[in-house]
Amino acid sequence: MFDENYLKKIKERKQEWDKKLENTKERDIKFITDSGIPIKNLYTPLDVKSNYLENLGFPGNTPYTRGVYPNMYRGRLWTMRLFSGHGTPEETNKRWKFLYSHGETGFSAAVDALTFNGIDPTNPDGDAEVGTSGVPLYCIDSMFALTEGLPIDKVSVALIVEPFTSAPVCAMYYNMAKMRGLDIKTLMGTTQNDILTMTVGYVPYKNVNPYHILRLACDLIEWCVPQKNVPRWHPINFTGYNYREGGIDAIQELGFVFASACSHIDNLIERGWKVDDFVNRLAFHLSAHKDFFEEIAKYRAARRIWYKLIKDRYEAKNPRSMEFRFHVQTAGSSLTAQSPNVNIVRTTIQALEAALGGVQSLHTNSYDEAICLPSKEAVLLALRTQQVIQDETRVPNTIDPLAGSYFIEWLTDELEERVWSYIDKIEKVGNIAKALDTGWLYKEMRDAFMRRQNRIEKGEEIVLGVNKFPVPYDQTTTVFRTNKEAVKIEQERIINLRKRRDNAKLETLFDKLRKVCEKEENVMPIMMEITKEGATVGEICDVYREVWGIWEPPIAI
Amino acid sequence: MVVSRGLRDAGMEVIFGGFQNVEQIVESAISEDVDVIGLSMHSGAHLAYTERVINLLKEKGVKDHFLILVGGVIPVKDFLVLKEMGVANVYGPGTVVRDIVKFIVENIKK
Numbered sequence: 001m002f003d004e005n006y007l008k009k010i011k012e013r014k015q016e017w018d019k020k021l022e023n024t025k026e027r028d029i030k031f032i033t034d035s036g037i038p039i040k041n042l043y044t045p046l047d048v049k050s051n052y053l054e055n056l057g058f059p060g061n062t063p064y065t066r067g068v069y070p071n072m073y074r075g076r077l078w079t080m081r082l083f084s085g086h087g088t089p090e091e092t093n094k095r096w097k098f099l100y101s102h103g104e105t106g107f108s109a110a111v112d113a114l115t116f117n118g119i120d121p122t123n124p125d126g127d128a129e130v131g132t133s134g135v136p137l138y139c140i141d142s143m144f145a146l147t148e149g150l151p152i153d154k155v156s157v158a159l160i161v162e163p164f165t166s167a168p169v170c171a172m173y174y175n176m177a178k179m180r181g182l183d184i185k186t187l188m189g190t191t192q193n194d195i196l197t198m199t200v201g202y203v204p205y206k207n208v209n210p211y212h213i214l215r216l217a218c219d220l221i222e223w224c225v226p227q228k229n230v231p232r233w234h235p236i237n238f239t240g241y242n243y244r245e246g247g248i249d250a251i252q253e254l255g256f257v258f259a260s261a262c263s264h265i266d267n268l269i270e271r272g273w274k275v276d277d278f279v280n281r282l283a284f285h286l287s288a289h290k291d292f293f294e295e296i297a298k299y300r301a302a303r304r305i306w307y308k309l310i311k312d313r314y315e316a317k318n319p320r321s322m323e324f325r326f327h328v329q330t331a332g333s334s335l336t337a338q339s340p341n342v343n344i345v346r347t348t349i350q351a352l353e354a355a356l357g358g359v360q361s362l363h364t365n366s367y368d369e370a371i372c373l374p375s376k377e378a379v380l381l382a383l384r385t386q387q388v389i390q391d392e393t394r395v396p397n398t399i400d401p402l403a404g405s406y407f408i409e410w411l412t413d414e415l416e417e418r419v420w421s422y423i424d425k426i427e428k429v430g431n432i433a434k435a436l437d438t439g440w441l442y443k444e445m446r447d448a449f450m451r452r453q454n455r456i457e458k459g460e461e462i463v464l465g466v467n468k469f470p471v472p473y474d475q476t477t478t479v480f481r482t483n484k485e486a487v488k489i490e491q492e493r494i495i496n497l498r499k500r501r502d503n504a505k506l507e508t509l510f511d512k513l514r515k516v517c518e519k520e521e522n523v524m525p526i527m528m529e530i531t532k533e534g535a536t537v538g539e540i541c542d543v544y545r546e547v548w549g550i551w552e553p554p555i556a557i
Numbered sequence: 558m559v560v561s562r563g564l565r566d567a568g569m570e571v572i573f574g575g576f577q578n579v580e581q582i583v584e585s586a587i588s589e590d591v592d593v594i595g596l597s598m599h600s601g602a603h604l605a606y607t608e609r610v611i612n613l614l615k616e617k618g619v620k621d622h623f624l625i626l627v628g629g630v631i632p633v634k635d636f637l638v639l640k641e642m643g644v645a646n647v648y649g650p651g652t653v654v655r656d657i658v659k660f661i662v663e664n665i666k667k
Contacts, residue, residue: 113600117576125578128609133600205576247559337633337650370650371632373601449559457653466651473633473649482601557561557573 001052002045010045030460034291035249037414043406050409055304059358059399063307065300065412066400067358068323073396078354079361080386081106081158083329085135086373087483088490089145092135096150098376104383106361108158109146110134111169116198117205118165118541121490126205131486133373134160137169138490139497139536143176152177156188158237158327158361162198163217164207166191168540170220171527174230190234190283190327193217194242196260199436199553200445201242208544209551210433216523218267223524226268226277234283236264237327244287245333247449250298251415255422256441257284258309262423263432265314275314276321284326288350288357290334295350296402297411299326299357305416327361328354335370338465340474343367348385355389356402362386368477375480439554446556494536501534509533510543517547560595560628563654569661579609586614586623592665598629604638611643624664628652 002010021041031039040047050056057063060070069075082099085092096107111134114126120138121130130136135146137159147157161169170191174184195213198204207213217236224235238261240253248256261282268278286302288295306324310316330350335343344367351364364382366374374382389395402408429435436442455461462468483489509530516526530540558573565571572589574582586594596607607627614620620643627639628648636647646660 128602128605129600132602203576335650337630370630372630446558446562450562453559453563453654457655463651475633477632479632479634553575555558555573555575557558557565557571 001048001050007046014044014046033250033294033411034289035251035294035415035418037294037411037418043410045406047406047410049413055413056403056409062311062319062322064303064323066403068303068325068360072358072399073355074399077105077390077396078359079106079156080104080383080390081108081156081327081361081363082379082383083108083110083158083160083363084374084379085110085112086133087131087135087486089135089137089142090148091131091483091486093146093148093150095376095379096146099379099383100150100155102380102383103387106156106158107150107152108160108363109137110160112136113205114138115165115169115537116162116202117207118168118537118544119205120494120536120538121487122494123538127487127491130490131482136486136490137161137172138494138538139534140172140175140531141493141497143172144179147176147180152180152189153182153186156190158190158192160192163193163195163213163220164198164204164544165537165541166193166220167216167523167527168531168535168537170235171524171531172537175528175532184230185228186232187230188232190237191220192239192285193220193236194239194260194285195263195432195436196256196441197239197242200441201239201246203555204551204553206545206550208548210436212544212548214263214267214431214433215520218264218271219522219524221264221278221282222268222271222273223522225281226273229524231281234281234325237283237285239285241285241287241329243445244289245331246445247333247452248445249448250289250291250294251418251422252444252448253287254298254302254305254415254419255426257286258305258419258423259426259435260432262309262313262427266431269314275310275316276318279310279314279316279321280318280323284324286326286328287331288328288353289331290346290350292349292353293408293411294415295353296357297408297415299328299354299359300400300403300408300412301416301419302326303358304412305419325360327363328357328359329363330354330365332365332369334463335365335367336463336465337370337473338471340367340371340477342464343370344381344385347382348388351385351389352395355395358400368480371474371477372479373482375478377478378480437554439556442554442556497534497536506530506533506535509535510539513540513543514547517543560597560652560654560657564658564661567655567658569658579606579613582610583613583617587617587619591623593624593626593661595626595628598627598631601630603627603629603631604635607639607644608642624661626657626660628657 056065059067113129119126221235224230224233238257240257244253303324307322310322330347366378366382368378429440561571561573624645
């Protein structure tokens with residue numbers, strides 16, 4: 001980026017400056033990023049390898065390093081989308097209305113463990129979990145209650161369900177929208193539909209094997225986008241955030257999402273589609289973790305990697321196919337149950353990383369999340385945190401404001417290189433389903449957990465209130481409790497539905513679903529029919545289990 | 558999983574159950590003849606599940622055979638409630654594994 005002779009001059013001066021440092025002493029710590037990249041004391045033009053037009057360019061132009069839209073936040077600010085859900089769909093609807101009335105610009109449904117795992121509330125295996133960690137969404141009636149009185153034709157909705165239950169849950173949502181008189185061809189929203197969330201992010205309960213999970217994820221993509229049933233929907237959101245929370249670093253986070261994305265693209269190409277038919281609607285969900293500059297560089301590197309991947313490996317023709325769009329969540333794992341007020345500071349800094357990195361949609365954590373589900377007061381403060389950045393700091397005034405920083409450009413290049421090597425490492429194992437089924441990904445996760453835990457226990461990674469200036473658990477924060485009656489309410493909802501629906505007709509439809517599963521055809525058309533007639537998520541997932549069997553994940557300890 | 562690995566590294570034999578229901582937890586604890594049952598919960602359902610596990614152990618008359626530990630996203634206000642139910646110790650976010658190891662070594666087979 002700089003003139004050769006001028007660089008020579010800088011090099012000479014730099015050597016003189018280095019001598020000055022010979023008699024100084026540095027603090028006795030490792031100067032490295034969170035992912036272990038060694039960091040120099042100073043960056044100068046000598047460190048910048050990138051050529052401006054090729055590697056940075058202009059926002060909205062290839063290689064998109066500086067952003068995917070030409071006008072970025074001067075045109076439209078990022079969507080403030082707080083992931084929320086608890087108790088019942090009715091209670092969640094109240095929380096959504098509360099946030100919307102305070103300026104939230106997108107909705108996101110956090111579902112409970114039963115909805116994730118395809119279990120109905122009438123099943124004694126999990127009834128105590130109903131509504132505890134998210135909203136229960138077991139049948140079409142739940143969708144009406146969830147969205148009652150909300151402008152879902154104008155505000156986009158994220159349904160945070162994974163491939164094991166994404167087909168029935170999305171079908172329920174689309175049917176509800178149709179019955180409300182909306183055209184699903186214009187419906188905006190996202191389904192998380194991420195193969196790794198329920199496999200390495202959490203421990204799955206009675207799910208099917210990853211090869212079927214991968215196919216289910218691709219069924220939704222195919223039906224929504226290239227088959228043009230819900231063409232404006234993002235049918236998948238590769239969720240590096242969830243596994244990052246388990247201890248992996250920024251390089252692995254990008255490695256996991258890109259290797260996973262390639263496996264999905266390959267599957268759709270095998271089905272006969274061209275990459276330009278669908279890839280523009282694939283989206284990402286990344287973490288904003290503790291290392292301020294590394295996270296910003298990560299978002300910039302991610303845009304450039306995705307561009308190269310889609311252009312070079314898949315030979316896409318449409319530049320819009322190469323745009324990396326992403327949602328960010330601040331790092332829940334960085335929060336402490338000790339001095340929870342400090343979490344407000346942590347979240348603010350992490351939200352700023354996302355803003356400086358060109359995020360499209362952002363969730364900020366509530367300060368009480370290491371203790372309980374967010375209270376109304378805490379969630380409002382989390383929303384206000386984003387609003388302070390958007391409305392008071394003037395950060396969104398100019399696009400990609402840190403570009404050109406010697407350090408940021410060097411770190412962006414460095415991360416990109418390391419992510420490419422990590423993608424190669426994963427792909428040597430096979431596609432993402434194989435990397436799961438062989439246990440390789442579980443070992444990577446375990447080793448990362450252990451490394452991070454050891455660093456914290458040794459004090460190499462500082463957690464204020466825990467391993468530095470330790471304080472006892474906070475006793476003053478009001479603990480938000482989810483509705484204990486939720487289980488009864490949801491059981492009644494299902495029982496009433498079963499009485500009301502045409503069970504004979506449903507039996508025929510379940511036979512049809514069984515055949516579709518056996519033949520490994522796209523499940524979405526039958527899912528639209530069967531959920532409209534009142535089939536529940538648990539009943540549908542039982543058919544999956546019956547036809548495909550239950551998978552025992554090869555978890556490594 | 559970090560806890561499981563940490564306990565194994567401390568020389569203990571660990572059976573990681575994964576996501577199990579109450580009956581599975583109790584059955585495998587009895588059939589594997591373990592000393593400690595560790596329950597990890599992050600959803601907020603820790604009171605309900607722990608109570609069910611303990612009730613089932615009592616029903617089977619084997620409650621006193623096990624040291625019961627609970628960990629996860631658990632408000633400190635619930636620590637006492639869990640201990641009154643019969644849990645030996647509770648570990649919230651930010652726990653170091655060696656504290657769990659120490660507690661087990663000191664409290665087992667008393």
